[in-house]
Amino acid sequence: MADVDVLTEALKNEIQQAYRDFLAAKSLRPRQGQRLMIAHIARVLGNIEADASGVRQQGPHVCLVEAGTGTGKTLAYLLATLPLARAAGKKLILSTATVALQEQLVMKDLPEISRHAQLPVKFSLAKGRGRYLCINKAERLLDSQAAMGQMALYEDELAAKLDDESVALYRDLLNEFAAGRWDGDRDNLRQELEEPLWQPLTSDHLQCSNRRCANFSACPFYRARESLDQVEVVIANHDLVMADLALGGGAILPDPVDSIYVFDEGHHLAAKAIGHFAYSMRVGSSSRWLSTASRQLERMRGECGDHSVLNTYVGQLDVPFAELHQCLEGLQRSLRTMLHDADGSPGAERFRFPGGKLPEALRIEAGDIAMIADKASSKIEMIVDLLKEAMDGGIPELDKASAERWYPQVGVLLSRMQSICWLARSYREPDPEGASPTARWINIVEGSDGIDYECRSSPVSAAGTLGEHLWEHCYGAVVTSATLTALGQFDRVLVDLGLAPDTPCERLQSPFDHQRSAELWVPPMQADPSDPEGHTREVAEFLGQRLLSAKATLVLFSSWRQMRTVLEQLDESIKNTVLSQGQYSKNEILQQHRAAVDRGEPSVIFGLASFAEGVDLPGGYLTEVIIAKLPFSVPDDPVDATMAEWIEQRGGNAFIDWSVPMASMRLTQAVGRLLRTEQDSGTVILLDRRVVTRRYGRQLLDALPPFRRKLN
Numbered sequence: 129m130a131d132v133d134v135l136t137e138a139l140k141n142e143i144q145q146a147y148r149d150f151l152a153a154k155s156l157r158p159r160q161g162q163r164l165m166i167a168h169i170a171r172v173l174g175n176i177e178a179d180a181s182g183v184r185q186q187g188p189h190v191c192l193v194e195a196g197t198g199t200g201k202t203l204a205y206l207l208a209t210l211p212l213a214r215a216a217g218k219k220l221i222l223s224t225a226t227v228a229l230q231e232q233l234v235m236k237d238l239p240e241i242s243r244h245a246q247l248p249v250k251f252s253l254a255k256g257r258g259r260y261l262c263i264n265k266a267e268r269l270l271d272s273q274a275a276m277g278q279m280a281l282y283e284d285e286l287a288a289k290l291d292d293e294s295v296a297l298y299r300d301l302l303n304e305f306a307a308g309r310w311d312g313d314r315d316n317l318r319q320e321l322e323e324p325l326w327q328p329l330t331s332d333h334l335q336c337s338n339r340r341c342a343n344f345s346a347c348p349f350y351r352a353r354e355s356l357d358q359v360e361v362v363i364a365n366h367d368l369v370m371a372d373l374a375l376g377g378g379a380i381l382p383d384p385v386d387s388i389y390v391f392d393e394g395h396h397l398a399a400k401a402i403g404h405f406a407y408s409m410r411v412g413s414s415s416r417w418l419s420t421a422s423r424q425l426e427r428m429r430g431e432c433g434d435h436s437v438l439n440t441y442v443g444q445l446d447v448p449f450a451e452l453h454q455c456l457e458g459l460q461r462s463l464r465t466m467l468h469d470a471d472g473s474p475g476a477e478r479f480r481f482p483g484g485k486l487p488e489a490l491r492i493e494a495g496d497i498a499m500i501a502d503k504a505s506s507k508i509e510m511i512v513d514l515l516k517e518a519m520d521g522g523i524p525e526l527d528k529a530s531a532e533r534w535y536p537q538v539g540v541l542l543s544r545m546q547s548i549c550w551l552a553r554s555y556r557e558p559d560p561e562g563a564s565p566t567a568r569w570i571n572i573v574e575g576s577d578g579i580d581y582e583c584r585s586s587p588v589s590a591a592g593t594l595g596e597h598l599w600e601h602c603y604g605a606v607v608t609s610a611t612l613t614a615l616g617q618f619d620r621v622l623v624d625l626g627l628a629p630d631t632p633c634e635r636l637q638s639p640f641d642h643q644r645s646a647e648l649w650v651p652p653m654q655a656d657p658s659d660p661e662g663h664t665r666e667v668a669e670f671l672g673q674r675l676l677s678a679k680a681t682l683v684l685f686s687s688w689r690q691m692r693t694v695l696e697q698l699d700e701s702i703k704n705t706v707l708s709q710g711q712y713s714k715n716e717i718l719q720q721h722r723a724a725v726d727r728g729e730p731s732v733i734f735g736l737a738s739f740a741e742g743v744d745l746p747g748g749y750l751t752e753v754i755i756a757k758l759p760f761s762v763p764d765d766p767v768d769a770t771m772a773e774w775i776e777q778r779g780g781n782a783f784i785d786w787s788v789p790m791a792s793m794r795l796t797q798a799v800g801r802l803l804r805t806e807q808d809s810g811t812v813i814l815l816d817r818r819v820v821t822r823r824y825g826r827q828l829l830d831a832l833p834p835f836r837r838k839l840n
Contacts (some may be wrong), residue, residue, distance in 0.1 A: 135174025139192045142211050143170060150203065153244035154232070161636040165193050165204035166606075168634040173212045173388065182217055182603075183385065190605045192394070192613040192626075195637030196833070197800055201608055202237050205390050209606065210247055212359065212388070218603050219382040220361045224428070225368050225393035226742050233363050239639055250362035252352075254381060256368050259310035260352065262331035263343040265300055265536060268293065269328055293324065300335030301329070303346075312348025323514065333375065335539035340519040342532060356382065366391065366400040373597040374404055384601040385829045393742075394607035395793065399623040401590035407551040410573065411463065412580040415456035415547040418449050421541055428538070432530045435523070439510045444765055448504040451612050455497045461529040462493060463570060465583045480766045483773050484585075486555055494555035501549035508542045555587040564589040567770035588771040608835065610638075611741075611796045614789030616831045619746050638803075638833060645809045647804055648835040653817040657757040664690050667756050667815050668697040673755070673815075675702045678724050681732045681752040684740050691734055694756075708734040713719055718743065733795060746804035753802045757816040758828070759794035762788055788824045792831045799832055 138774060143166060152159055171461040172191040178184050195201035213220040215424075224230050234253055290298075299601070301317075304310040310317065314326060331349075344350060362380060373379040381387070390395050391422060425442050432438055438707075466487070467479050485492070517523050518531035525624045559565045563818060564587065571582040587593065599605070607625065618633040651670065655662030671694060675681065687692040688710075695708055705724075707717045724731035725748055733739065737759070743750075748840055761768045772782035799812045819825040820839050829837070 134176060134178070134212070135170060135537055138469065139174065139215055143207055144245050145438070146207050146211070150207070150241070151246040153591045159200055159639060161199040162201075162204045163637060164209045164636055165195055165199065165201060167634070169205060169208035169606055172214065172632050173209065173606070176216070176604055178216065178603075178640060188630075189603065190599055190607070190627060190634040192618060192627075192634070192736065193606065193608040194618075194633075194635045195608060195610060196636060196639050196640075197610050197803060198638045199610075199636050200817050201524070201610075202233070202392070203241075203393070205342065205606055205608060206241050206610060207245065207247075209388055209390055210249060210361070210791040212604075216603065217386075219229060219338050219387045221369070221381060221387050222361060223366050223377075223389060223562075225396040227365075228742060229392060230363055230365060234515070235773070236364075238361065238832070239276060247256075248358040249361055251363060252355045254362050254364045254368060255313070255315075255352065256371060256380065257288055257332055257336065257349050258330045259314045261301070261305060261314075261329050262336070262348075262349075262536075263302075263305070263312075263346060264337075264341060264532070265331055265335075266298060266329050268536075270298055272303070287615065294300065297325070298329070305318055307418065308831045311351075313352070325375045331536060332539070332543065333379070334543045336534035337516070337519055337532065337535045338530070340516060340535075353380070353392055366393075367404075369598075370404040374521070375433060377597065377601060381516060384598065385603060387652045388603055389598075389605040389607065391672065393609055393796075395611050397607065397619070398590040398594070398621075399591050402587055404583070404584035404594055405590075407547065407550050407554050408582055408584045409551040410575065410580050410582045411456055411460045413575075414544075415453055416577070417459065417544065418453045418456075419542075422446075422449055422542070425533055425535065427459070428534045430524055432534065435526050438511070438514055438526065441507060441514065445504060445507050447478070448500050448507065451694060452497065452500045452504060455500060459490075459493050459497065460551055460581065462490060464579075466490070467570065467572070467581075477572050478569055478764070480567070480574070480769060482658040483777070484565040484588075484770050486561060486568060492557075494552045496771045497547055498552035498556050501545055501552060505545045505549055508538065508545055521530055523599050551583055551585060564591065565770055565774050566808070567767045569766040584766075586767050588767050588774065589624065589626075591623065593626070595626035610800060613831070614792045615827050620789045620793075633749045635813040639832075640806055642803070642805050642806075642833040644836050646833075646835045647838060648799070648814065648829075649838040650813045650814050650817065650820055650840060652840040653815060656818050657816060660690070663815075664693050665697075666693045670815060672698055672702065675705070675732055678705065678730050678732050678752065680721070680730075680748060680750050681746070681754060682739065682743070682745070682750055683732060683734050683754045683756065684759075685734065687735055687762075687785060688736065690756060695734060702732075705730045706732045707732055709736055709739065714738060719751060720768055721745070722749055738793070740794060740801065743801050744804055745801070746808055747820055750802060750804075750808075752813065754813045754815065755795070755798055755800060758791050758814075758818060760791045784824065788827065792828055795828060799835075803833075 147158070147163075147166065150156075169191060170583055171440060172188055175187075176189045177187050193201070193205075195204070209220055222233055226232070230253065234251070238249060255680075301310070306313055314321065328549060335350075337342065337444075341347065359470070362381060368380060372378070373384070377384045385637070425445065429439060429442050429711065512535070514523070514526070515531040515535045518528055519535065521528060542652040554566060555568060555730065555783050566584075566585050567588050568585045573580045573582050612621050616635075618635070619629075622629060622631055622633075653666055655666050657663045670685065675698070685694070691708065695706060696704065698706070707720055709717070711717070712720065717735075721731045721733055740759070763769070768786075772786060775782040775785055802810050802812055819828055
């Protein structure tokens with residue numbers, strides 16, 4: 129029998145008392161938006177129907193909350209979900225899009241909840257394997273440099289023999305780990321390592337031999353994973369949640385059926401899900417890689433001795449490898465001919481298949497590749513299983529140490545073969561009738577071996593993926609952000625996330641007095657972005673005057689080209705005050721900006737989309753936000769272009785139904801950089817007259833916070 133009475137009076141009182149205790153301890157006043165958010169989450173999650181064993185039954189179990197800046201949403205969702213998760217006997221998984229918010233939860237929010245709300249909580253930060261040292265790989269890297277690089281993802285990425293400096297660095301890292309001065313977590317290194325230096329030290333689930341590994345008891349990843357069983361709150365990021373779901377759920381994080389998720393910065397969730405189900409393959413590189421893989425397997429066979437079963441399995445790969453090589457060479461020729469016929473211009477960098485639909489001949493070629501790669505993957509999996517058995521000591525004639533050494537390398541081989549198979553399958557199989565399409569396109573890549581063709585595919589919507597892998601299985605979930613609505617409505621995000629139209633949604637306005645604190649100014653402009661050269665010239669002229677008196681300004685652009693062109697046209701006196709994206713990392717730019725303002729010097733940040741969110745510059749650190757143009761999607765993005773085609777084919781208007789709502793969300797995020805506290809004030813300047821001259825402009829303006837307006 130279902131238990132519908134989860135949100136008892138006692139539980140309500142516990143949540144309310146925790147809120148009162150927190151406010152009293154911090155000498156804060158209650159916020160209306162905070163109270164409403166706590167109530168909304170408690171009402172939905174507290175009324176989930178579950179059977180006697182705690183398994184969720186039918187009914188609402190997901191809710192959305194848009195909480196404007198200043199609402200205090202983190203405190204609200206923690207106070208609501210912690211007692212509810214405990215009462216239901218579930219783990220609480222807090223997922224973010226950025227490291228900054230993860231750090232805030234770990235270093236500030238959760239400790240303060242424990243201290244001030246009388247809700248002591250055990251929590252741990254979860255990370256993927258890629259953030260941890262693989263002891264085996266590090267030791268093998270130093271022991272046998274000659275074998276390194278044979279399984280790089282692409283031929284032009286083959287690792288060179290390590291230089292003395294890298295060898296010394298890796299030895300130091302292993303010594304630091306062995307001495308207990310470093311825990312193997314990349315984020316806890318005393319000095320930051322660039323990705324090319326770090327990547328050889330990490331593993332993935334196909335390279336990892338798990339409990340069979342001689343270093344399992346000391347493994348940094350499994351030590352950290354073990355700690356997740358001892359806590360009630362797990363902090364993760366959207367990428368890790370998606371990776372866990374792709375592995376079936378419960379592989380890295382707690383099982384979804386036993387978890388309540390809170391997706392903060394939830395406006396990124398759909399895009400993250402799409403990215404995890406996108407595939408790619410470089411045709412020529414993959415063909416050349418097969419030869420490298422064959423040599424690697426022969427070397428393994430030689431090292432592991434004369435074992436008849438292993439010899440048989442390796443020998444059985446000769447035919448599929450030869451067939452696959454032949455098919456890939458044929459595909460390379462077909463693509464060269466097709467792309468030449470479609471567009472003879474040598475400067476073309478991409479070809480997109482309209483509607484994601486491939487020519488029948490190409491689909492057949494992809495089908496052949498998928499079939500052979502699938503067969504090869506099965507054979508490689510048999511080798512993997514044999515090596516596992518040898519590591520368990522079940523095959524005396526197969527050296528255990530050799531099996532342990534080769535297992536990760538065969539895992540890389542399997543991963544690469546599966547990637548070829550998945551891409552080929554996505555090219556072979558047509559999209560189901562009525563379902564959202566898959567975008568399919570070819571990138572033309574120039575490398576040391578000449579022109580290569582990178583086949584790529586990506587779903588245009590995450591709705592089906594999230595519905596099947598997340599919403600159907602999880603016990604409950606909250607999706608929240610300062611920006612979830614588009615044009616003031618939840619319709620767009622509900623569709624993108626694959627949630628039902630009647631999903632409980634709450635929109636909470638920011639408590640800031642926008643009318644008093646800020647002004648939105650649209651200056652008179654002669655050109656709009658449909659005239660790129662004229663608009664860029666006018667933006668440069670405007671900034672050339674405006675930035676002479678700038679104190680703390682953020683200028684947001686929609687393209688690298690316009691940002692660079694404008695910067696080049698500014699006087700040197702202004703250029704010297706500008707910190708431009710690409711000069712330094714985002715964090716370094718923000719640090720230098722704050723330092724300049726602290727010294728009383730003018731500072732201007734030039735940035736693209738990544739600076740339109742996740743930038744927190746309160747008070748005097750930011751008094752002006754200038755937006756060069758409305759943030760519409762780039763028209764040549766293959767995923768967006770395929771989505772637009774699909775909408776049009778279904779009788780919709782892609783611009784009104786898709787582009788304008790997406791631009792509305794991005795514009796709201798961008799203007800949200802200005803006011804971070806109730807004491808902040810300043811000006812937002814939009815250098816795009818279309819917001820005044822086009823019919824959709826009124827919709828975009830009405831969806832923004834209620835600033836004072838000056839529209840020319």
